[in-house]
Every structure is written in structure tokens, then in C-alpha cells.
Amino acid sequence: MTERLIIAGSGGQGIMLLGKVLAEAALLSNKFVTWLPAYGPEVRGGAAHCMVIISDDEIGSPYIDQADTLIIMNQLSLAKFINRRKDNGLMIINSSLAESGKLAKAITGKFTDIAIGLGNIKVANMAALGMYLAHKKIISLKNIEKAMRKMAPKDKPELLKVNLEALKKGMEI
Amino acid sequence: MDSEKRQKESRVKLLITGNEAIAESAIQAGCRFYAGYPITPQNELTAYMAHHMQDRGGVFIQAEAETAAINMVYGASAAGARAMTSSSSPGISLKQEGISYLAGAELPSVIVNIMRGGPGLGNIAPAQSDYFQATRSGGHGDYHCLVLAPSTVQECYDLTALAFELSDKYRVPAIILGDGMLGQMMEPIVVTKFRAPSLKQSNKPWALTGCKDRKANVVKSFYLKEGDLEKFNLKLQSKYQKIQREEERWEELFLNDVKIVLVAYGSMARIAKGAVKALREKGKKVGLIRPISLWPFPKKAFAKIRKQYLVIEMSYGQMLEDVQLAVNGQAGIEFLGRSGGGVPSEAEIIAKVNKIYHG
Known part of the structure; x- marks a missing residue:
């Protein structure tokens, strides 16, 4: 099994963090994993994406040309990565910020709206991760939660709580 | 595969970037002096050192420039410390004079180059275009640095500690040659506890540790007397031949x-x-x-x-x-x-x- 994901959006949407949570959970699942950020001179507001590969075998290139899964968090990223998905690949689109029309094997969720509803716009990324978990059974919810607990700042328990809520909402879509 | 076996075992695993793995390995290997100047794509290394060095009994200095950083490494190494600097391509070019002096004074030191595109200021994308500079003595003089090239984050961790060992053993500068992709990517590593020698334990009779009750040591790369420099160069060459025989990997x-x-x-x-x-x-x-x-x-x-x-x-x-x-x-x-x-x-x-x- 090798799962190649590209996660894309704009700087500030927690794109890197989404990838890191997934990578950390893959580590806890005893998988091989790589996480590669696209880094540029710009950060907040600019384009941001990261590439995550999860595998049962040693991973060669951490760079992904054609992805098994695309998680797209805004319109610009949809235009940029629409051709980077394998023929049968899964595409998850944040329909709060991207208009996808009718794309084959694309599923959508209003992740940003969900996040606003929970009182913290920043957790849209975890809602998207929840939807991914519901559709691909590669990493268990248990290990994702474990990874989130490990990574969350200990002095702000309310942050972990709202992130977990967003994850659950995403899974229920 | 050894690495595969290691990944599967449930020992202490960390998910970190190549840059951070190099920094952590250096600290564990007993590096207690780091001086550097920020440059992408190696900034996580400098940041890690800034964050951890002081708490773990070492010195972190953000130097005023790359040239200053490499010369600070010269000083720390002359005093017997395990010392390191890091940068990316344009910054490594600036350090070449200092590296030549380190080689000339036979000072152990580890220099990390997380390569980016060149020539000139280039860009911040990964590249391997500093191979000649690293392997052919980038500064003046007939010298070599030991050059190790990690391919995984685990190897960033393993080879950095090895670089300190070999650099001490042969008294030559050692270079870790990585690139922006390896420096920035995260991968799980298995943590081994390296046994770092303390400053007192480390066997460096040549170091400038205070000459009370012994003859004064001199650390230099300057040999004016006729024949002296050629003799010194022959000594270097025989050392390089030994490295060539024994350290191919x-x-x-x-x-x-x-x-x-x-x-x-x-x-x-x-x-x-x-x-x-x-x-x-x-x-x-x-x-x-x-x-x-x-x-x-x-x-x-x-x-x-x-x-x-x-x-x-x-x-x-x-x-x-x-x-x-x-x-x-x-x-x-x-x-x-x-x-x-x-x-x-x-x-x-x-x-x-x-x-x-x-x-």
C-alpha cells in the first residue's frame, strides 16, 4: 500500500499542519511516511501545499507527480492541482471557498463554514481531514486523535477540543 | 533492509525534518558550539540550535555574517570543543576561506551545506550543484574535507554524529552535504543515544586548553621557514590517503x-x-x-x-x-x-x- 496525498490551500489555512497530523498518525501506525512542504518566500495569504506519502514500504521520492488523494482548500489550489490526480484518485474540496462544478470522484464539504460554526475558522483543515478519514481507511481515527493530543499545546485544552469537534463534523458529512 | 527493520520496530521515533535531525544529532554527539547565519532552506537547523543549545550546555551564536561564523568555529575547535556551522550554498561560498584555514590548522569541525540553486544568489529550490566545491577543496590550498551525503532523515541523524567522530579522528573538517528537499522534509527517525565524549574526556592533546604544567600548544596554518610547508603538506597528503583507503562508504x-x-x-x-x-x-x-x-x-x-x-x-x-x-x-x-x-x-x-x- 502506498498512499500519495497533496494538500493545498492558502497560507494560514493550516495546510502544513493537516499534513503533519496525518504524518504523525502514520508514524503511530508504524507506516513509512514522508512530509514535504512547498516553501516559498511567501507564507500567509500566499499559495501553500504539502505532500504526504504513507506506505508499507520504504519511500523513494517524497515528491508527488500524480496523487491518490487531493485535499483542496481554496479555488486557486483547485486550478493549480486539478490535473495532479490519478485517474481513479479521490478529490476532497472545500466548497466554502472553491466552486468545483461536476468533477468525477470529487467530494465536497463546507469545511470553512463548519469551522465558523464551531467558533474557530482555523479548524477547517481538521474538518477536511475528518472527511478524508471517512473515505479512506488507511489511518485510524484512534491514531489521528492520538497524534492531535501529542501535538496540541498542553496549556490550551480548548484548542484540542475544537479541533476534535471539527474532525468529527468532517467525518459525518 | 536495515533501515526498514528499524522503522518497523517500536523504539523511540521522532517525526522531524532533515535539518532538525542534523541539529539534534550534533547536540547528542557532543557539539557544544554552534555559530550560523540564517539562510533558506537550512533555517530549521539554525532555529533548532537556537532553541536547544543553551538548555543542553552549549553555546549558540547567531553570527553577524557567515565568515564570522566559520571563524568562530575555528576558535571553538582550537579550544577543543566539538563545533559546527551550517548554511546553504551562497553562505557556504562565503565560508570557504575559513574552511581552508580549518584544514590548514587541522581543526576538527562539521560544516553543513543544505544546497540550493545557484550560481550567485540563485533560488531556494533543492540542488546538488556544490559537489565540486565540497569535494575539491572549495578554498585555496591542497586540502580535502570529508564529505558525507545523507539520503534520508534517518541518515541526516546518523551521519552527522559520524561526521564528528571522523573529523576528530583525522583532524579534518567534515561536510554534511544535503539539499533543500532533504532539509525540509519530515520523516520518522529512530533515536539512538550517541555516547558523546565530554570536553575533558576527549583526547585532544593539541587543543588550547591552558598550558599550566605543560608546553604551550600552537594552532596555526602558517609555515614560513623553508621546507616546513611542504613537510606539512606531505603529512596532510598521507592522512588523506589513509582516509581514502578506509572511509569509502x-x-x-x-x-x-x-x-x-x-x-x-x-x-x-x-x-x-x-x-x-x-x-x-x-x-x-x-x-x-x-x-x-x-x-x-x-x-x-x-x-x-x-x-x-x-x-x-x-x-x-x-x-x-x-x-x-x-x-x-x-x-x-x-x-x-x-x-x-x-x-x-x-x-x-x-x-x-x-x-x-x-x-
Whole structure:
């Protein structure tokens, strides 16, 4: 099994963090994993994406040309990565910020709206991760939660709580 | 595979970037002095040192410039400390005078170059175009640095500690040569606790530790008296010959039954390895030599195989020259390279191999 994901959006949407949570959970699942950020001179507001590969075998290139899964968090990223998905690949689109029309094997969720509803716009990324978990059974919810607990700042328990809520909402879509 | 076995075991695992793995390894290996100046794509290394060095009994200095940083390393090393600096390509160019002095004064030191595109200020994309500079004495004089090229984050961790060991052993500067992709990517590593010698324990009778009750030591690279410098150079050369005999390192894959041997190092070797595995699945007899030590270049790896070679680099052919020297006209050599931010992809490698295979 090798799962190649590209996660894309704009700087500030927690794109890197989404990838890191997934990578950390893959580590806890005893998988091989790589996480590669696209880094540029710009950060907040600019384009941001990261590439995550999860595998049962040693991973060669951490760079992904054609992805098994695309998680797209805004319109610009949809235009940029629409051709980077394998023929049968899964595409998850944040329909709060991207208009996808009718794309084959694309599923959508209003992740940003969900996040606003929970009182913290920043957790849209975890809602998207929840939807991914519901559709691909590669990493268990248990290990994702474990990874989130490990990574969350200990002095702000309310942050972990709202992130977990967003994850659950995403899974229920 | 040793690395595969290690990944599967449930020992202490960390998910960190290559840059952070180098920094953590250095601290564990007893590095207690770091001086650097920020530059992408190696900033996580400097940041990690800033965050951790002081708490772990070391000194972190953000120097006013790269030149200052390398000269601070000279001072710390002369005093007997394990010392390190890091930068990326343009910053490493600035350090070359200092590296020549370190080699001339036989001072152990570790210099990390997380390569980016060049020449000049270039860009911040991964590259391997500083191979010549690292392996051919980038500064003036007849000297060499030991050069180790990690290919995984685990190796960033393992080879940095080794670089300190070898640098102390031979009293030569050691370079960790990585690239922006390896520096920035995260991968799980298995943490081993290196046994670092303390300053007092480390056997450095030449170091400037205060000369009460003993003869004063002198650390210098200046030999004016007739014949002295030649004598010193001959001493260096015999040391380099010993390193060449004893410190070649490489990994090989599928060389038993092979028609085309790919040669790549660092991040490029990961991509080449992916191509080799994909080609093997299609029944193509393809193998891989991955140099781990770039100086000394692992010539022994090439001695037994007289097959077609394909050298792949993120440059327009630098390691290629070492392969040519190692093969010495006894086998065919093809080349695939991109630079300035271009990275040969698995698909490009496969296409090139197929062309050679059937051509």
C-alpha cells in the first residue's frame, strides 16, 4: 500500500499542519511516511501545499507527480492541482471557498463554514481531514486523535477540543 | 533492509525534518558550539540550535555574517570543543576561506551545506550543484574535507554524529552535504543515544586548553621557514590517503544481475531508487550505487562492475567526473541531470533507462 496525498490551500489555512497530523498518525501506525512542504518566500495569504506519502514500504521520492488523494482548500489550489490526480484518485474540496462544478470522484464539504460554526475558522483543515478519514481507511481515527493530543499545546485544552469537534463534523458529512 | 527493520520496530521515533535531525544529532554527539547565519532552506537547523543549545550546555551564536561564523568555529575547535556551522550554498561560498584555514590548522569541525540553486544568489529550490566545491577543496590550498551525503532523515541523524567522530579522528573538517528537499522534509527517525565524549574526556592533546604544567600548544596554518610547508603538506597528503583507503562508504542495490547501474546520491538517490524498483518490477535488470561518502569517493564500488552506468544528479554533471575517474574508460557512462531547481523525476529516469536499454 502506498498512499500519495497533496494538500493545498492558502497560507494560514493550516495546510502544513493537516499534513503533519496525518504524518504523525502514520508514524503511530508504524507506516513509512514522508512530509514535504512547498516553501516559498511567501507564507500567509500566499499559495501553500504539502505532500504526504504513507506506505508499507520504504519511500523513494517524497515528491508527488500524480496523487491518490487531493485535499483542496481554496479555488486557486483547485486550478493549480486539478490535473495532479490519478485517474481513479479521490478529490476532497472545500466548497466554502472553491466552486468545483461536476468533477468525477470529487467530494465536497463546507469545511470553512463548519469551522465558523464551531467558533474557530482555523479548524477547517481538521474538518477536511475528518472527511478524508471517512473515505479512506488507511489511518485510524484512534491514531489521528492520538497524534492531535501529542501535538496540541498542553496549556490550551480548548484548542484540542475544537479541533476534535471539527474532525468529527468532517467525518459525518 | 536495515533501515526498514528499524522503522518497523517500536523504539523511540521522532517525526522531524532533515535539518532538525542534523541539529539534534550534533547536540547528542557532543557539539557544544554552534555559530550560523540564517539562510533558506537550512533555517530549521539554525532555529533548532537556537532553541536547544543553551538548555543542553552549549553555546549558540547567531553570527553577524557567515565568515564570522566559520571563524568562530575555528576558535571553538582550537579550544577543543566539538563545533559546527551550517548554511546553504551562497553562505557556504562565503565560508570557504575559513574552511581552508580549518584544514590548514587541522581543526576538527562539521560544516553543513543544505544546497540550493545557484550560481550567485540563485533560488531556494533543492540542488546538488556544490559537489565540486565540497569535494575539491572549495578554498585555496591542497586540502580535502570529508564529505558525507545523507539520503534520508534517518541518515541526516546518523551521519552527522559520524561526521564528528571522523573529523576528530583525522583532524579534518567534515561536510554534511544535503539539499533543500532533504532539509525540509519530515520523516520518522529512530533515536539512538550517541555516547558523546565530554570536553575533558576527549583526547585532544593539541587543543588550547591552558598550558599550566605543560608546553604551550600552537594552532596555526602558517609555515614560513623553508621546507616546513611542504613537510606539512606531505603529512596532510598521507592522512588523506589513509582516509581514502578506509572511509569509502556507499549503498548498493541489485548489483548481482544487472545491465544498467544507476548512480545517484542524496535526495536524488531516493528518486533513483524508486525508479530502480519500478523498473525491476517490469523485469528490467537495473541496479543502483549510492555514494554515501562523496570524498573519499567510493571507487571500490565501481571496481567490480563493468556495465553500463547512468549517473543522475541535480546538476549538469559534477559527480559524473568522479564516476568517470572510477570507471576509467572500462564501461559506458550516460548522464541525466537538471539544475537550478529542476529535479529529474522518476518518470524521466525510467524513460532514460528504457532508451539506453533498447538503444
